[in-house]
Amino acid sequence: MIEGSFEANIQWFLIILGIPTNLFFKRSLSAQGGSALGGVSTRDYSKHMGRIKYFVKKHPDLFNYLPAEEVHLHDRWMNSFFLRFFPASVTPNRVTAFRVLATPIVFLLILYGYYKLGALCFVLVAFTDAIDGSMARIRNQITKFGMLFDPLADKLLIGSMVLLLVFKYFNFWLGFVILGLEIIFILSALVAKYKFKTVKMANLWGKLKMILQVLAVCLTLFALVWEIPYLLTVAAWVFGLAIGFAVLSLFSQGI
Numbered sequence: 001m002i003e004g005s006f007e008a009n010i011q012w013f014l015i016i017l018g019i020p021t022n023l024f025f026k027r028s029l030s031a032q033g034g035s036a037l038g039g040v041s042t043r044d045y046s047k048h049m050g051r052i053k054y055f056v057k058k059h060p061d062l063f064n065y066l067p068a069e070e071v072h073l074h075d076r077w078m079n080s081f082f083l084r085f086f087p088a089s090v091t092p093n094r095v096t097a098f099r100v101l102a103t104p105i106v107f108l109l110i111l112y113g114y115y116k117l118g119a120l121c122f123v124l125v126a127f128t129d130a131i132d133g134s135m136a137r138i139r140n141q142i143t144k145f146g147m148l149f150d151p152l153a154d155k156l157l158i159g160s161m162v163l164l165l166v167f168k169y170f171n172f173w174l175g176f177v178i179l180g181l182e183i184i185f186i187l188s189a190l191v192a193k194y195k196f197k198t199v200k201m202a203n204l205w206g207k208l209k210m211i212l213q214v215l216a217v218c219l220t221l222f223a224l225v226w227e228i229p230y231l232l233t234v235a236a237w238v239f240g241l242a243i244g245f246a247v248l249s250l251f252s253q254g255i
Contacts, residue, residue, distance in 0.1 A: 205249035
């Protein structure tokens with residue numbers, strides 16, 4: 001069951017990134033509507049792609065490319081070492097979609113105790129948050145959809161780790177506050193979008209919050225892999241610091 005889901009998600013990742021699945025699998029999209037791997041079928045693929053195309057057609061304003069107001073130093077560094085290896089067919093929104101689809105795999109690995117592999121996958125998936133943002137600014141491919149979708153993808157990844165790790169290894173109220181603040185972020189973004197017709201980009205405090213949350217999750221996983229209890233204490237403090245930046249981020253947005 002888990003293997004089938006893993007292989008199916010891998011095929012979906014390749015499709016999202018615009019890479020032919022037959023480069024990696026002997027059979028990917030079967031004409032009979034099934035897959036030899038129990039993964040993606042042509043029927044499912046056509047159905048989901050149809051929904052995506054309909055959504056894009058109905059909301060064109062969300063997918064119009066906007067120029068970057070500023071390209072940061074770390075964006076140029078990312079472009080020099082990573083982004084230049086991504087073909088033009090790989091857009092920031094596709095990278096974000098990859099993060100969303102990869103989250104269940106990270107979740108399952110951690111859930112079933114594969115902490116070493118889970119930690120590696122978590123770091124790689126979390127790193128895509130830096131990739132899509134820098135790619136959007138370097139290539140002038142910023143979209144309103146990306147402004148909404150990117151932070152939501154972050155919250156799904158971090159929220160799943162909070163459910164698995166924070167509630168198990170830390171104080172209940174720490175997990176409650178983290179999840180509560182993330183829900184407030186989501187609600188505030190929805191109110192801004194549908195009531196005030198505005199989409200706000202993540203501010204500096206929000207980005208620092210995400211970095212600290214990723215660091216705290218990594219420290220927690222490292223503590224479990226190498227059996228170093230002290231790292232759990234450090235992780236708890238880092239989570240607390242992330243909460244502080246989350247509050248600053250909310251107030252800076254006028255909440």
